[in-house]
Amino acid sequence: MTAVQESPARPPAPPEEPTTTEPARLPRSAIFADAVVVARRNLTRIARTPQLLVFATIQPVMFVLLFRYVFGGAIHVPGISYVDFLIPGVIVQTVVFGATSTAVGLSQDMSNGIIDRFRSLPMSRSAVLAGRTIADLVRNVFVVLLMIVVGMAVGFRFHNGFGPAVAAVFVALLLGYALSWVFALIGLTVADPETAQLAGFLPIFPLVFASSVFVSIQSMPGWLQAFAKNQPISRAADTVRALTQGGPVATNLIWTLLWSTAILAVFAPLAVRRYRKV
Amino acid sequence: MIEVEGISKSFGETRALAGVDMSVPAGTVQGLLGPNGAGKTTLVRILATLMAPDTGRARISGVDVQKDPVTVRSLIGLAGQYAAVDETLTGRENLVMVGRLYRLGTKLARARAGESLERLGLAEAADRPVKTYSGGMRRRLDLGASLVGRPRVLILDEPTTGLDPRTRLDMWAFIRDLVAGGTTVLLTTQYLEEADQLADHSIVIDRGQVIASGTSAELKARLGSDLIAVQVRAAELDRATAALAGTGCGAPVIDQARAQITIPVCDPVPDLMAALRILDAAGIVPVDLGLRRPSLDDVFLSLTGRATGDDDLAVPLTATSRTPPPSRSPA
Numbered sequence: 001m002t003a004v005q006e007s008p009a010r011p012p013a014p015p016e017e018p019t020t021t022e023p024a025r026l027p028r029s030a031i032f033a034d035a036v037v038v039a040r041r042n043l044t045r046i047a048r049t050p051q052l053l054v055f056a057t058i059q060p061v062m063f064v065l066l067f068r069y070v071f072g073g074a075i076h077v078p079g080i081s082y083v084d085f086l087i088p089g090v091i092v093q094t095v096v097f098g099a100t101s102t103a104v105g106l107s108q109d110m111s112n113g114i115i116d117r118f119r120s121l122p123m124s125r126s127a128v129l130a131g132r133t134i135a136d137l138v139r140n141v142f143v144v145l146l147m148i149v150v151g152m153a154v155g156f157r158f159h160n161g162f163g164p165a166v167a168a169v170f171v172a173l174l175l176g177y178a179l180s181w182v183f184a185l186i187g188l189t190v191a192d193p194e195t196a197q198l199a200g201f202l203p204i205f206p207l208v209f210a211s212s213v214f215v216s217i218q219s220m221p222g223w224l225q226a227f228a229k230n231q232p233i234s235r236a237a238d239t240v241r242a243l244t245q246g247g248p249v250a251t252n253l254i255w256t257l258l259w260s261t262a263i264l265a266v267f268a269p270l271a272v273r274r275y276r277k278v
Numbered sequence: 279m280i281e282v283e284g285i286s287k288s289f290g291e292t293r294a295l296a297g298v299d300m301s302v303p304a305g306t307v308q309g310l311l312g313p314n315g316a317g318k319t320t321l322v323r324i325l326a327t328l329m330a331p332d333t334g335r336a337r338i339s340g341v342d343v344q345k346d347p348v349t350v351r352s353l354i355g356l357a358g359q360y361a362a363v364d365e366t367l368t369g370r371e372n373l374v375m376v377g378r379l380y381r382l383g384t385k386l387a388r389a390r391a392g393e394s395l396e397r398l399g400l401a402e403a404a405d406r407p408v409k410t411y412s413g414g415m416r417r418r419l420d421l422g423a424s425l426v427g428r429p430r431v432l433i434l435d436e437p438t439t440g441l442d443p444r445t446r447l448d449m450w451a452f453i454r455d456l457v458a459g460g461t462t463v464l465l466t467t468q469y470l471e472e473a474d475q476l477a478d479h480s481i482v483i484d485r486g487q488v489i490a491s492g493t494s495a496e497l498k499a500r501l502g503s504d505l506i507a508v509q510v511r512a513a514e515l516d517r518a519t520a521a522l523a524g525t526g527c528g529a530p531v532i533d534q535a536r537a538q539i540t541i542p543v544c545d546p547v548p549d550l551m552a553a554l555r556i557l558d559a560a561g562i563v564p565v566d567l568g569l570r571r572p573s574l575d576d577v578f579l580s581l582t583g584r585a586t587g588d589d590d591l592a593v594p595l596t597a598t599s600r601t602p603p604p605s606r607s608p609a
Binding site: 030033034037038040041044045048049112113114116117118119120121122123 | 326327328348349351352354356358360362363364365366367371375376378379380381407423427
C-alpha cells in the first residue's frame with residue numbers, strides 16, 4: 001500500500017484499533033471550514049437561480065401591498081400608523097417564510113443524491129446542515145433589506161434611530177435562523193421537495209396569522225390572545241416594532257431571545273441526529 | 279483491502295442482505311453481480327458508511343466501517359448510478375467543492391479537480407453548469423468527484439446503468455485506467471459483460487445471498503462459455519429435449535413458456551453442428567436456433583432455476599456486446 005494521502009491538512013488518522021465505539025470526531029475548525037464550503041455552494045445556487053429568489057420575494061411584497069392598501073384601511077391599531085405597524089410584522093413574516101427554504105433545499109439535496117455524496121466524504125456531518133442554514137440566513141439578510149426598501153417606498157419610517165433599527169434586523173434574522181433548524185428537520189424527514197414545501201407551511205400558517213404580524217392582538221377573541229401574544233412570531237414582531245418605532249422593548253426582546261435559543265437548542269440536535277440516520 | 283463478514287440488513291420484513299461474506303485483495307477489481315433488488319446497493323451503502331448493517335462487520339483497509347466511519351470515508355471514493363453532482367454548479371466547481379471537503383486546501387483541490395476533469399475528458403466542459411451536460415458527462419463527473427480524494431478504494435455502484443453503448447465503452451476505459459494505477463475497485467453491475475470486461479473476481483448475489491463467486495472465466499465455465507438456444511414448436515418440446523439430452527457440456531435449461539431449450543456448450547461450433555444433425559435426424563425443424571454468449575439471465579437461470587424477472591437485462595447486454603446479438607439459424 002503506497003501513501004496515497006498526500007494532504008497534510010486531512011484529519012489525523014486515529015490509532016489503528018479504535019478503543020471506543022464512538023465515531024471519531026472532527027475538530028471544530030474542520031466543522032466550520034466544511035460549513036463554509038457547503039454554505040458557499042448553496043449561495044452559489046441561490047445566485048445562479050435568481051428567479052427563485054424573485055418569486056420568493058414577490059409574495060411578501062404582495063402582502064405589503066395588500067395590507068397597506070387593501071385591508072389596511074379597515075384595520076385600526078391604536079397609537080401607531082398602520083404602515084409603521086405592518087412593516088415590522090412583514091419583516092418577521094418574510095424571515096419565517098424564508099426559513100422554510102431550508103426544508104425545500106435539504107429535501108432537494110436528499111432526493112438528487114448530493115447528501116449521499118456529502119455523507120460519503122470525510123467531512124463533518126453537522127456542517128451540511130450548518131452550511132445550509134447559514135446560506136439561508138444570508139439569503140434572509142438580502143430579503144429583509146429588500147423588504148425594508150419596499151416598506152419605505154410605501155411610507156414606513158424608522159422612528160427610533162439607527163442602532164435599534166440594526167438590532168431589529170438582527171432579532172428578526174435570529175428567529176429566522178432558529179426556525180431554519182426546525183425546517184431542516186422537516187426537510188430531512190419528508191425528503192421530497194414538494195412535500196417539504198407544504199409541510200413547511202403547515203406549522204407556519206397559524207403562527208403567522210394568529211399573531212401580531214398584521215393586526216393588534218387586542219382585536220382577537222380572548223381565548224386566542226394568550227397564544228397569539230406569547231408565541232415566537234408575535235414576540236419577534238413586537239420586538240422589531242418597538243426597536244424601530246420606540247416604546248418598551250425589554251420584555252418582548254427577552255421573550256424573542258428565549259424562544260430563539262430554545263428552538264435552536266431543541267431542533268438543531270434533533271436535525272443533526274436525523275441527518276446522521278437518513 | 280475490503281473485508282465483509284456475515285453482513286445482513288433488513289428493511290422491515292424485507293431481508294436485503296442475509297449474511298454476505300466477501301474479501302477483495304488490494305489493487306484488484308471485484309465485480310458484484312445481481313439483478314435489481316438483489317442487495318447490491320445495500321452492501322455498497324454499508325461499505326460507504328451511509329448505512330449500518332444489522333449484523334456482521336466490514337472493514338476497508340483494516341478500518342471498521344462502523345467503528346471509525348470518518349477514517350473509512352477518507353479512504354473511499356463513491357460513484358453511483360444517480361450521478362450525485364450539483365446541477366447549478368459547473369463541473370469544476372463541483373470537483374473543487376468535493377476536494378475542499380476532503381480538506382485538500384484550495385490550491386490542491388483546484389489542481390486535483392483540473393486533473394480529474396482532464397482525465398475524464400471533461401476539460402472543455404469544465405466551466406459550464408452541469409445542467410448542460412449529457413447523461414454520460416454527468417456520470418463521468420460523478421466518477422471524477424469520487425477521484426479527487428485519491429481514494430484507495432473506489433466503490434462504483436452500477437456506473438454504466440442507463441448509458442449508451444459508446445459512453446459505456448468510454449467509462450470502461452476510464453475505470454481500467456484507474457485500476458492500472460493501483461486502486462482497489464468494487465464494481466456493482468447488472469451486466470455480466472461488464473464484470474467480464476473489468477473484474478478480476480466476481481460474486482453473484484441474489485436475494486441478499488452470495489450464490490456464486492469466481493473469476494469471470496470460472497463463472498462462465500460453470501455455464502459453458504456459450505449457449506445453444508433452440509426454440510421449437512410447443513408440441514415438439516419434449517421430443518426435442520429428449521433428443522438433445524447429452525449434447526453440450528452442462529444441464530440444459532427448459533423454458534416451457536417459450537418452448538426453448540438452452541444448452542451450455544464447450545465447443546460451440548461442433549456442438550451446434552451436432553445438435554443440428556440430431557434435430558434433423560429426429561425430423562424436428564426448429565422455429566429458431568442460435569449460438570449466443572451467456573447473459574446474466576442465464577447465470578441466474580442456471581444458479582437459481584429462475585429468471586431474474588428483469589426484462590431490461592437482455593437489452594444492454596446485446597447492445598454493448600462485441601459479439602453479435604443472438605444469431606439466427608445458421609442454416
